[in-house]
Amino acid sequence: GLETARVLALRGATVIMACRSAQKAEKAAASIRALNPAGQVVLMTLDLGDLDSVKAFADAFRARYDRLDILVNNAGIMVPPLGRTAQGFETQFGVNHLGHFALSAALMPLLERTAGARVVTVSSFAHRFGELNLADANWHARPYAPMPAYGQSKLANLLFTHELQRRLSAAGKDVLAVAAHPGWAATGLQGDSRGSTLANRLFAQPQATGALPTLYAATAPDVTGGAYYGPSGLLQLGGNPERVDSNARSHDTQDAANLWALSERVTGVTFTV
Template sequence: MSQRWTASQVPDQRGRRIIITGGSGGLGLETALELAARGAELILAVRNAGKGEQAAKQIRQRYPQSQVEVMPLDLADLDSVKAFADMYRSRYNSLDILINNAGVMIPPYQKTRQGFELQFGSNHLGHFALTGHLLPLLLRTPRARVVTLSSIAARTGYIYFNNLDGRIGYSAGKFYCQSKLANLLFAKELQKRLTEAGADTISVGCHPGIANTNLVSRGSGKQAIWPVRFAWGLFSQTAAFGALPTLYAAAEPSLIGGEFIGPDGPGSRKGYPHHDISFEHKVNYETAAKLWNISEQLTGVYYEFAAAHPTQE
């Protein structure tokens, strides 16, 4: 694996259809721009339609031949997640890559539409439900991928099975770490189940290190105050650099599934993408299976791997 992998090494993506959640800014937009440059057909799944259209306009201006569509998705509302999946399936019969990118970080205590704690509900359960709804299309599409973004915060994360909704105590930081560990465990458990089903769809996890994005707005969608932006900028890498692990996870042909991609620098904070094994101690498959079963029960989305062999078109 190259230690200096850059966006210039993303292979040709013509003919590939890619969904990016949260594709209207930050890492999602940087990822979208690079994939559009390689000819991918993009669907930006976004909560804020205005921001989504601005992002699509920016992509089209830079790459006039690009195919970009904006579709509404609120990961904090399972009805919206299902409506998005239904709309997508009514328009398209294949899905090459699903990039579970969107996230909220350390907001004040809030709940999703269905009553889940906002970070666990949006960052994990929303993406869990979305992937489950779209799984039949992924399984039918040859060599499809699911890319799920975690964070270096997963290193200090624990799954509070007795307090998933924060009812008996809430710490914004701890619950963010929980949601990001859940993303990592989901990516690993999904690959395990895909392998057992004999599918050629793969699941790859990744994290951006510390990237300078607007996640520090604490879920408001507004720009963070300038002292926070200034301090964050001092010890983070650019969003373009932070998007490299996502691009590697989505497009690197050598990946076989189950990898966790992150920056290769000290503490995984900055650098070029590589297979980051420093998180392996957090991967407990008993915990992952328990989380999976609870996630199915909470969302009402039960995964079906029966159609695990893609149809060649």
């Protein structure tokens, strides 16, 4: 997120950094402003683990701005112990998918009236071992497993992207819904254990390179709706961005429609295109 914000600001965009921690946000924004970017960096508070915060952010954003060119849904929580969001959702499903779903719904009117707008949702190659369990998406009835829960949330990101693009196309909108993944980037997401540190040293690419697929999805002229972009290197771990494939589960139209309906029901948000 920091690298994406840095590049877009340097290129002249007004970047709204929607952050949970004001202290960390100020430090991150200062590092970008120190580069004398052509664009502006604006801080706003957003906690995707609390739907009340999502609504407050969206209300404040709509009051302040009359357009939104690019929405980057890139908040990510990876394999934590079992936790619950403010509304009781399993943390990874709640933040990685449901929070972004509610945010995108609230900002869709601005996106629709901004020519060429895009919604970029950051998934992961971890979607490949994700299974969507709509009967127990929030892990109430089964033993919690952090990595399968992460995989489910990343699969949900792709199902959401594909369903959103279908709805945008059916409504005749020129908004694009696309997805991206960074490969393996040394961002700190993996934690600071000895094993994670060694693995990052051996396999990870720099944060700036990991941001390239997101930036490509957000700005490249040849991007198509519903497409997925990731690194071009071995196993998609690193390298320059290109269009990549996602697994068959991510293209299941019935699962996507059912996930959309579940997301509306549990969040209380009606997502209208």
